[in-house]
Amino acid sequence: MRRILTILTFALCIFSCETKGTQETKTTTTKTEKESTPKKQFPKLEPNRYNVGFLIMDGVFNTELTAPFDIFQHTIFRENIKAMNVFTVANTDAAVTTFEGMRILPDFNYLKDSLPKIDILVVPSAEHHLDTDLDDKKMIAFVQKVAKDAEFVTSHCDGAFVLAKAGLLDDVASTTFPSDIKKMREMFPKLDIRDNTLFVHDGKYITSAGGAKSFEAALYLCEHLYGKEIAKSLAGGLVIDWTLDGYPHTIVK
Structure with missing residues (x-):
């Protein structure tokens, strides 16, 4: 026992x-x-600058994002101007995967973070801007909210469909990716949608054809804000021969 x-x-x-x-x-x-688990790090936003928010999501196209991002970010290297703080905004803290496969960690999550005031909203094109993204009510509401107080709202390529869905283009002229103009007119028959132009500036809205022409639309906004010499300087830094002379664009007075 x-x-x-x-x-x-x-x-x-x-x-x-x-x-x-x-x-x-x-x-x-x-x-x-x-x-x-890393603590989220927010970008440092310098005072007395324009805050430029880029709306990104899965399927965002590289060029329509990086072209204006490059132009605007380079303003910090120019003297005696009100430069730009550039940052990305998404509905997630997880990495966003672009259409071409780049993975980008968003700076702000508009669903839960306290966001700075956005002076310039940039809506690049994304893979589903003609269909499922337009059903994202929270995203559309975010765009509407920011647009109320923003000084400028810009889109590139099919980003114009998001602005149209948000009702922001109801009273202004606009454009989009050339081969999608017909589709945009079908979806939003009451809008004034221009063709044979690479960007349209009407009020505080600037819509562009997108692609590589996203550089030019961003340079145009810089010329509008800072003058021709600064715009040419920014273009020169990226080896772009910039001039509005003979460039197909529409400015609505």
Whole structure:
């Protein structure tokens, strides 16, 4: 009997040690996971600059995002102007994957973060701007809210469909990607949609054909804000021969 009790006691000790070890391992793992989760870092926004927010989502096209981003970001290297803070905004903290496969970590999540005032909203084109993205009520509401106080709202390529869905183009002229003009007219028959032009500026709205012409639309806004010399300087830094002379564009007075 004594031998049986000894065996049982030994077995209980082993079980207790194993259980304790397992619990310690779980506690250590949980603690390590928490410690390894990086704290979100927001971009540093310098005072006395335009805050330029780029709306991004899965399927955003590289060029319509990076072209104006490059132009606007380079304003910080010019003297005696009100330069631009550029940052991205999305509905997630997770990485956004562009149509071409780049992965971008958004600076702000408009669903939960406290956002700075956006002076210039940029809506690049994305893969589903002609269909499912237009059903995203929270995204459309965000665009509407920002547009109320923004000094400029710009779109590139099919980003114009988002502005149209938000009702922002009801009283202004606009344009979009050349081969999608017909589709846009069908979806929004009451809008004044221009063709044979690479960008349209009407009020605080600038819509562009997109693609590589997104550079020119961004340069135009810089010329509008800073003058020709600054715009030419920004263009020169990216080896772009910039001039509005002979460039197909529409400015509605």
